[in-house]
Amino acid sequence: MxxxxxxxxxxxxxxxxxxxxxxxxxxxxxxxxxxxxxxxxxxxxxxxxxxxxxxxxxxxxxxxxxxxDPVRRGRYLLALKGIDTGEESDTAMNPAFLMEQMELREALETVRDSDNALAELGALETEVIDAFDARIIRLQTCFDSDGNEDLKVARETVRELQFLQKIRGEIEQIEEELV
Amino acid sequence: MALLQISEPGQSTSPHEHRLAVGIDLGTTNSLVATVRSGSADTLPDATGEHLLPSVVRYLTDAEPVVGRAALEAAASDPLNTIASVKRLMGRGVADIRHIGETLPYEFVAGESQMPRIHTVSGDRSPVEISAEILKVLKQRAESTLGGELTGAVITVPAYFDDAQRQATKDAARLAGLHVFRLLNEPTAAAVAYGLDQKPEGIYAIYDLGGGTFDISILRLNRGVFEVMSTAGDSALGGDDMDHAVANWMMQEAGISGSAGRGELRALAREGRRVKEALTDSDVVNIELNQGDRPWRGELNVDAFNRLVDPLIDRTLVPCKRALRDAGIKADEIDGVVLVGGSTRVRRVRERVESFFGKPPLANIDPDRVVAIGAALQADVLAGNKSEDEMLLLDITPLSLGIEIMGGMTEKIIPRNSTIPIAKAQDFTTFKDGQTAMSIHVVQGEREMVDDCRSLARFELRDIPPMAAGGARIRVTYQVDADGLLSVNAREQTSGVEAHVEVKPSYGLTDNEIETMLKDSFAHAREDMDARNLREQQVDADRLIESVTAALAADGEELLDDAERTAILAALANLEAVRQGSDLQAIKQAISATDAVTQDFAARRMDAGMRKALTGHTLDEFTSGK
Known part of the structure; x- marks a missing residue:
């Protein structure tokens, strides 16, 4: 037992x-x-x-x-419902979201050389946090209504959150290098 | 007629009997042993009233090694056989030692494993054996002071120690014949000593600068629960480096060249330490060097000293920043700072720490003793001397744990600052038809390339059932226990076959080497190895009897049916009978049999414990009307 x-x-x-x-x-x-x-x-x-x-x-x-952790919790809840978020196997993402991510990354790559690096980094961080928070709320709504379509959106949202979490870590790392 | 009652140690019949347990601070420079007596913890002095045991071991030709002050005094005259600061060598490889120890005056020889040995007149000695000599002296001191055999000990290690360094410490304890309840992180021990958990919830930084190691830990404390949020440090940075900085300055000033002899270097480092210590009370110190052909006189003032040590203190602030970041807090969110380690007596250290954290640090417990005292308090709890309102220490892993993947890259399995114990599983498959073995290289560190991380061990999985390529599904589980030590096991998922895992530690000792060392140490001490093995098994048996008996009394009625209870009682009776004899194998077998028959019971009790924890919780909420 x-x-x-x-x-x-x-x-x-x-x-x-x-x-x-x-x-x-x-x-x-x-x-x-x-x-x-x-x-x-x-x-x-x-x-x-x-x-x-x-x-x-x-x-x-x-x-x-x-x-x-809301992202891990979301992923785990989906797994309990038999939905694999498949971050490693399934790389297809919403094109609009991917666009945003690419722009963020480009901004991040040039920020180091900027005279105003810390302030720009701060602005990027705020942007990422806002995007993150909005998705957490979306995730909550999806799980509350719990329909098949909702869970599909939840899966997509968790995948996007994973991206945002990663980029947030990178921002923090650059911040640490700059300070 | 009341005669002296001599009960055999470990055979305690009454559950409330006070068990002898100690906390040991195995330091780079000094070591201490402490215990709780009549409710208060204190360090134990030797026969001459000295609490600090210098962590120095001197090997002699045909006698037991000398440990402590006497050894320290011989350090200059007999540098090759007198080993100081051995903690810096624990869990290190030959290459590391070349890196950290250019100035170490010993003759290193390569051993069977990666662990280096120091050549002495009494043979080649590993850092583990040398540390064991220090532990033996402390164990004897405690047992003669307390008048009995120790049940167990809590031994402190720098929070930043990696797996190899922790394992080396535990091996040393085993060689010294100590039962280790727990390896406790030094900063956590200090927080325990300060009783910070008794205060309202708060976040504390523990700044621990010892002789050879630096640690910073951020802890959240809340009614008996110590949660380590983050830890960082440098396991090769300490007060010794300040001594060397002063010594180097003196050499330059006095025109002593780099070709100074070993004894001379040692003497210079000692003089450096004297100057450093003197500068905690005065603003200028006179120096006289009488070595070599040219005597030299000079002085060092506080400002010049500060300039010498500032770069070293800077190096401690880098980990401080990282620890704050990992804990997700800013310096001004810290409610207090605690200073630990003899090197925090240096005034400059206090000034810099105060300005970094923006508050005056706590230092009212002797920074040399605070770690041992905290360890003793924890040992008292772990020995079972306290029943309720127990504190709980939730520690973390200081370094990320990963495995080598293709291209010499690492893949992180357990990130740093994860609360321990922790277990992570990973699935692997086979590349070739009929493949029955594979190898996993585990490393510790934050970098992406394996070569930049610290190699911990190579695990060879064998006895994988032969299948077509890609057919086997091998689940490898990495587990880090509460001591911060890693173990690995592997199971083929489709067949359920347990793969045999062979560990090849990169810097540690193999089981074989430890066995040999144990035998050697007995040959030397003229003790009987068999007697000790038997004794250990008997102690294990007693522990098992006691814990099963207590479990039966507490939950036997509720969780077992009659048949199960009868079976357990029978196994117990057999174990009790066999334990009285001296048949080692029979005792081992009886222990396994008892383990097997109580396995389900143990799991049920654990499960009931979880329910109890939550029931209490739900009740709380219910009564408070939430």
Whole structure:
């Protein structure tokens, strides 16, 4: 009866499968779960208990990382519904979105040499964050209505969010190099 | 008639008996051991009242090595056999040592593995063995002070230590005969010592500059929970470098050439340290060098000293910035800064840290002892001496873990600053028909090319069931435990066959080497290896008996049916009986049998624990009307 390993991340946290989550509540649940399962609670226990606790605590950590990040949460919810976001296999994207991304990238490549690099970088970052936030709201709406078409849009949105997340990381990296 | 009650260690019958547990700070320059007695943690002094044990080991021709002050004093006269700052060599390869240690006065010889050995009069010694000598002295000190055998120890390591350095530390503990409850990150230990979790929720930076390592950690603390948000550092930067900076300055001023002998260099570094320490209280220090043919007199004032050490302090601020960024916070969001490590006594360090974070740092616990004290508090919890209101330390991996893919590139599997324990799985397939083996090269680091990362180990998967090319589906699971140590296992998914994983550590010791070292150390100490093996198995058996008995008492009624309970009780009775004897194999078998029969029970208990954690939670919400 290794039920815990078969549970999905929402079940581990005792939560309904929903995109809408109260992060404060999730964090509290996370701490309570780790209070029970963390290997430090089994420091004097048998090897078997310790092994098991390492596996369970790792599972809880993974679940927490997935639930608290909206992009990962969205991807995971889609997977639970049998929809693969396929970021690696399926590279076809909405052409308008791809256009925007290419422009962003071009801007990012020239920004380093600009006299006003930090300010320009800040503007790019705001642009990316706005695009990101708008898609999170879209994702929420899609999951709320939960129809077949909605989930198709949700899949597309998660794929776009993945792009935006990556470019945001690059902006931060350039920012770090400049400072 | 009341006689002395001598209970065999490890055979504790009462669950509330106080177990002897210590925290050990295995430092570059000094090491300490601390324990909790009557509720408060303190470091333990040696017979002469000294708390700090200099981390120096001197090997002699036909006697046990000397550790501590006596060894330190011989460092200048017997540099080849007197090893200081061995922590800098832990988990390092021969090439690294050439890189970090041009000034190290030892004779290195290559060993069977990548781990270098130092040639001494008593043979070639690895850094692991040298560290074990230091641990043995601390273990003896604790056992004679506390009057009993230790149940276990928490040993601290720099948060920025990589897997090889952690494994080397754990191996050293094993050689010293210590049961390691946990490798604890030094900054986390310091946060525990300060009891920062008792305050309202806050974010703290722990700035830890030791003799040879630098760490910065950002922690979020909230009612007993220590969450490490990010960590960064430099495992080859510390106060020793300040000593060398001063020594180099003196050499230039005094016109001593680079051809100075080993003993002379050592003496100069010591003088450099004296000058550095003196400058914490005074603004100018007089220096007299009497070595070589030309004596030299001079002085160093604070301003000139600051100019010498500023570049080193600059190097600590780079990781500070990165840690803040990784934690996603700005310097002004930090609620407090804690200073750890003897090198934070340097006034310039305090000034620069204060101006970087914009607040005066906390330093009211002796920075030399704070880590050992925190480790002792954690050891006390892990030994089970505290029942409720336990603290929880959620640590992270300091470096990303990846594997080598085509073209010498790395693919990240576990990103840095992931909360541990953590496990990630990856699926591989075979390239050739009937392929039964494959190799995975695991590296640690942030760079894209494998050559720029640190090689951890090569894992050879064998016994993959032969299938057509692309037919096998091998799931490889990488797991990092709470000590930050990696393990890998592999299973063929379609057949369920477990592949055999052989580990070839890049810088660590092979199991064989450790075995040999254990044997050697026994030959030297004239102890009996078999006796120790038996003792270890008995301790394992006791631990198992105790934990199963406690589990039965707590959940046996609820989670087991009669048949299951009977089977477990029978296995337990057999284990108890066998444990009294001295048949090593029989004890091992009885342990496995008990493990097997309690496997489902353990899983059910874990599951019940999860439900309990959440039930309590839902109840809270219910009663508070949310």
């Amino acid at each position: 290794q039920a815990a390993f078969d549970k999905n991340y929402f079940e581990i946290f005792g939560l309904p499968e929903s995109f809408r989550l109260d992060l404060t509540d999730v964090t509290k649940r996370y701490r309570d779960l780790q209070q029970q399962l963390h290997p430090d609670r089994y420091a004097s226990a048998s090897d078997q208990d310790r092994r098991l606790s390492v596996q369970m605590a790792a599972q809880v950590n993974e679940a927490f990382q997935t639930l608290k």
